[in-house]
Amino acid sequence: MAKINQRAGAPASAMLGLGVYRPERVVTNDEICEVLDSSDEWIQTRSGIRTRRYAGEGESLLDMAQIACERALKASGVAAGDIGTVILATSTHVQHTPAAAPMLADRLGSRAAAFDVSAGCAGFCHSLSVASDLVRGGNARYVLVVGVERLSTFMDPTDRGTAFIFADGAGAVVVGPSDEAGIGPVAWGSDGSQSHVITQSMRCDELTPDHPLVVQMEGTAVFRWAPFAMADVAREAVTEAGLSLDDLDVFVPHQANLRISETLARNLKLPETVAIARDVQDSGNTSAASVPLAIEAMVRKGDAKAGDTALLIAFGAGLSFAGQVVTLPPVADS
């Protein structure tokens, strides 16, 4: 048997810089309710959402991802040519093949290995874990991770269960070697018995010409599941990092619904000193982009800063979920 060499990587990894892109177009609840049978009051009370952003006409998924990545590279001080792997998490890339990541890498001037991750709203936290392991395993020195969605393309504006929730945006980080561990062990898993709860199926038939890939969601099922199931995942992530809840400065749950975030924090018995991300109020649910966007919003508003210890938890279609404790990186100005 031939002796196969394996690479050895960095002893520790961390996020080195974060950048985001928010489309310019702000969409109010009143605008949503011009088509949707709902009201600003109902949407705010049930979800916390006040506004969200939609990509402009001609503004593509790759356009948004590129800007977020360029900002993350700048914040980290890493050159695009030094990136060894690009991981793009999304549910809204319009082609099954090829993946979006190689096109993104090309735009950035990189020939790195590049692939997409499909894990719904949990895609960013899945990708962050893979990136950390690539750096620690030695298969890449620097990894670019981006969560990006253009969900406005895939919504039925008259669907009361989704039309006011989902939105567009991008958030990216550079992961690389670090003196101190800045990305804790991932707590993750799936429950495929609930695969029907959030779907975006291929239905390119004459009955759905305008929305062939429309997102469908049993929101109440997610609502009943997430605040309880994710509390266990959160505890596992904190314990595996060798920490307790008292060590946390910041809690960044996936921005699905403010009531889910608040119930989850209550179930966890999170200390009151821990700042909780509330970006869903201004950004809606941007799926794979929501966690990095929420981090950026907290840092911009002074609710968090680089060096803070943060618990990230994401969950969504699959059902899939992932979370980890991280040290917040420097954040680029947007």
Ligand code: UT7
């Ligand atoms: O990213 C992970 C994916 N998941 C999510 O982002 C969402 C998770 N779930 C949720 O955010 C919530 O389940 C929703 C916000 C989607 C819905 O809130 P809910 O409290 O679960 O409402 P519900 O569906 O149980 O409906 C309550 C009431 C019903 O009326 P009655 O039967 O009480 O008279 C609905 O008919 O609200 C009515 N309703 C609406 N009214 C105005 C349902 N949707 C709407 C609407 N506008 N859009």
